[in-house]
Amino acid sequence: MxxxxxxxEASAVMSYASPLLAIILMLIGGLILFSALGKxxxxxxxxxxxxxxxxxxxxxxxxxxxxxxxxxxxGLAVGFRANIWNIGAEGQYxxxxxxxxxxxxxxxxxxxxxxxxxxVVAGGIGGMLWASVPxxxxxxxxxxxxxxxxxxxxxxQLAVSWLVHGPMMDPEGFNFPQSRMFEESALxxxxxxxxxxxxxxxxxxxxxxxxxxxxxxxxxxxxxxVAGYAKDAARYAGFSAKRMIWIGLxxxxxxxxxxxxxxxxxPMGQLTEHVxxxxxxxxxxxxxxxxxxxVGIFFASLLMxxxxxxxxxAQQYMNLxxxxxxVFQGMLLLFLLGSDVFINYRLKWKNS
Amino acid sequence: MxxxxxxxxxxxxxxxxxxxxxxxxxxxxxxNVGFVYVSPIGDAGWTYQHDLGRLQMExxxxxxTKYVENVPEGPDAERVIREMAKRxxxxxxxxSFGYMNPMLKVSKQFPNTAxxxxxxxxxxxxxxxxxxxxxxxxYLTGVIAGExxxxxxxxxVAAFPIPEVLQGINAFIQGARSVNPKAELRVIWVNSWxxxxxxxxxxxxxxxxxxxxxxxxxxxxxVVQAAEEKGKYAFxxxxxxxxxxxxxxxxxxxxxxxxYYTKVVKAAxxxxxxxxxxxxxxxxxxxxxxxxxxxxxxELQSRIASMEKQIAAGTLHPFKGPVVDQDGKTRVAAGQTxxxxxxSGMDYYVQGVVSKLAK
Numbered sequence: 001m002x003x004x005x006x007x008x009e010a011s012a013v014m015s016y017a018s019p020l021l022a023i024i025l026m027l028i029g030g031l032i033l034f035s036a037l038g039k040x041x042x043x044x045x046x047x048x049x050x051x052x053x054x055x056x057x058x059x060x061x062x063x064x065x066x067x068x069x070x071x072x073x074x075g076l077a078v079g080f081r082a083n084i085w086n087i088g089a090e091g092q093y094x095x096x097x098x099x100x101x102x103x104x105x106x107x108x109x110x111x112x113x114x115x116x117x118x119x120v121v122a123g124g125i126g127g128m129l130w131a132s133v134p135x136x137x138x139x140x141x142x143x144x145x146x147x148x149x150x151x152x153x154x155x156x157q158l159a160v161s162w163l164v165h166g167p168m169m170d171p172e173g174f175n176f177p178q179s180r181m182f183e184e185s186a187l188x189x190x191x192x193x194x195x196x197x198x199x200x201x202x203x204x205x206x207x208x209x210x211x212x213x214x215x216x217x218x219x220x221x222x223x224x225x226v227a228g229y230a231k232d233a234a235r236y237a238g239f240s241a242k243r244m245i246w247i248g249l250x251x252x253x254x255x256x257x258x259x260x261x262x263x264x265x266x267p268m269g270q271l272t273e274h275v276x277x278x279x280x281x282x283x284x285x286x287x288x289x290x291x292x293x294x295v296g297i298f299f300a301s302l303l304m305x306x307x308x309x310x311x312x313x314a315q316q317y318m319n320l321x322x323x324x325x326x327v328f329q330g331m332l333l334l335f336l337l338g339s340d341v342f343i344n345y346r347l348k349w350k351n352s
Numbered sequence: 353m354x355x356x357x358x359x360x361x362x363x364x365x366x367x368x369x370x371x372x373x374x375x376x377x378x379x380x381x382x383x384n385v386g387f388v389y390v391s392p393i394g395d396a397g398w399t400y401q402h403d404l405g406r407l408q409m410e411x412x413x414x415x416x417t418k419y420v421e422n423v424p425e426g427p428d429a430e431r432v433i434r435e436m437a438k439r440x441x442x443x444x445x446x447x448s449f450g451y452m453n454p455m456l457k458v459s460k461q462f463p464n465t466a467x468x469x470x471x472x473x474x475x476x477x478x479x480x481x482x483x484x485x486x487x488x489x490x491y492l493t494g495v496i497a498g499e500x501x502x503x504x505x506x507x508x509v510a511a512f513p514i515p516e517v518l519q520g521i522n523a524f525i526q527g528a529r530s531v532n533p534k535a536e537l538r539v540i541w542v543n544s545w546x547x548x549x550x551x552x553x554x555x556x557x558x559x560x561x562x563x564x565x566x567x568x569x570x571x572x573x574x575v576v577q578a579a580e581e582k583g584k585y586a587f588x589x590x591x592x593x594x595x596x597x598x599x600x601x602x603x604x605x606x607x608x609x610x611x612y613y614t615k616v617v618k619a620a621x622x623x624x625x626x627x628x629x630x631x632x633x634x635x636x637x638x639x640x641x642x643x644x645x646x647x648x649x650x651e652l653q654s655r656i657a658s659m660e661k662q663i664a665a666g667t668l669h670p671f672k673g674p675v676v677d678q679d680g681k682t683r684v685a686a687g688q689t690x691x692x693x694x695x696s697g698m699d700y701y702v703q704g705v706v707s708k709l710a711k
Binding site for chain 1: 512
């Protein structure tokens with residue numbers, strides 16, 4: 001009978017190599033999938049992974065799509081490293097977008113750089129407020145932050161739906177559920193003419209650098225890592241568990257909120273019910289594929305973004321169904337989790 | 353937060369050029385017409401009807417078409433529409449409200465492409481609008497409901513309180529009350545265009561409150577199926593949904609886009625396309641009823657057939673005065689009909705609806 005046996009020591013090399021292995025396996029899986037669908041696999045590969053990047057606009061779109069993923073994932077990684085499981089980044093993202101939109105609409109028809117500045121601050125605070133609920137309940141009543149943060153996603157979705165049907169609805173919009181279009185002064189400046197890539201990409205890169213310094217160069221980052229590896233050791237060393245919970249959840253909430261702000265003040269230019277678009281959940285996948293490492297998050301976000309863009313191209317040029325992107329994302333995660341099993345365990349044949 | 357740092361801009365631009373040059377430009381065969389769909393095509397519903405129109409138009413004009421389904425209403429739509437314009441599509445149809453602002457943006461960058469948007473209200477130099485007078489079909493189903501109901505309670509499962517949906521609800525009860533003044537209508541909002549679970553739940557609630565004829569303004573077949581299970585009547589919407597409830601399904605208000613698509617594409621091919629705001633109904637062939645269920649008495653069937661002709665001829669209007677709203681305010685005086693402007697801004701229930709609209 002086949003059985004899994006725990007390895008004495010997990011290979012450090014393999015834990016970094018396994019994301020690459022998962023990507024390779026996903027690509028092979030993709031080639032098989034294309035063949036099974038009766039498409040030329042090489043052509044499929046070209047359309048899915050190369051043609052989205054064939055001009056500056058395409059590359060800018062890739063960075064644009066990856067920006068909210070990077071912001072969400074780096075914020076979550078801070079908490080995940082200390083085993084604080086914030087699954088509700090989607091809701092925090094929505095509330096960040098709502099708060100930023102409220103600022104934009106409050107300053108409608110006025111000018112000045114303070115508007116965008118306040119929108120960023122409001123976005124961060126909106127996300128943090130939403131994340132502070134599970135943080136408070138966990139530190140005070142020891143509730144499970146996975147459940148609380150996840151449930152609050154649905155509350156956030158209903159809240160944004162109510163707002164765009166009511167107080168924040170465009171008064172000249174024929175009762176359609178969406179806000180006014182923001183004015184120029186509430187939109188993020190473009191980085192590259194003729195594309196949609198905006199200043200939020202620079203926020204994301206800075207967040208990755210700050211995240212790196214916090215995780216690897218600060219004492220508090222070290223404490224959180226210790227807590228992640230060995231909770232009791234951290235307590236014995238006198239590290240405050242409560243402070244870690246607050247930092248872990250607030251960093252995820254704040255970053256998700258800023259990601260929400262970057263979407264409403266970036267490519268959307270208004271608040272609608274469709275603000276969330278699953279970035280909060282996709283960011284969790286990114287953080288794990290990246291092994292909670294800032295450099296990894298940069299590349300994993302780009303890869304996830306490419307899967308979205310490639311899926312659109314595959315529909316337009318190969319007549320494949322829209323679920324093709326999800327299939328690739330699913331394969332990536334499956335192969336990654338699969339290789340994780342073999343990093344920690346080996347297969348043994350045993351007679352029973 | 354203006355980016356003053358020129359260096360940062362230059363660096364990012366250079367990086368983009370570098371990455372792009374790694375991937376040589378790909379050559380794609382030029383396509384002619386593109387469609388953006390909000391949901392998967394499936395086998396009934398809003399997008400399915402647009403896809404039938406696409407296929408009919410393809411056959412009639414000989415152009416090749418491409419579509420992308422399940423496109424989120426937001427920033428992703430802008431990229432999809434732009435990709436279609438970039439590869440040289442002559443005409444691009446975007447078939448959901450949320451594509452309005454993205455399409456308007458792209459249309460300004462591609463002045464030689466015809467952009468056509470369904471159900472919105474913003475036009476551009478090269479962006480036209482189209483929509484259908486769904487309420488015309490709703491009125492007729494209302495007449496049937498008013499005659500067929502025994503409990504005098506009708507039910508309606510609806511998505512969002514936008515004017516188009518309210519027109520349908522109000523036309524339905526106007527039709528029912530024109531033949532049965534005792535009829536009343538209960539509405540349940542499910543706050544989603546497609547959520548079979550919630551739609552089913554809402555249908556069961558309506559039927560438990562005595563509704564014996566129900567209909568829906570949502571995208572799934574759940575309402576018809578629920579009525580079939582409970583032995584009540586239902587009207588489908590978008591598509592003929594009779595195969596989901598052969599006994600329950602009295603008829604359906606169905607959408608027909610094929611002739612319109614053919615007309616637009618032919619005009620664009622000959623260089624004669626101009627942006628228009630088309631709101632077509634029975635007259636233009638955009639609205640029709642699905643085949644009537646034999647359970648509907650022959651006399652009523654022939655009455656409906658003659659009313660269809662009157663609507664097409666313009667002699668019968670679902671919102672012919674007097675139209676009185678729930679609060680007793682006269683919206684249209686006797687002898688007049690509601691203007692298109694008032695229709696597009698509808699934000700109230702008429703008399704006969706017993707539910708209240710959240711403000």
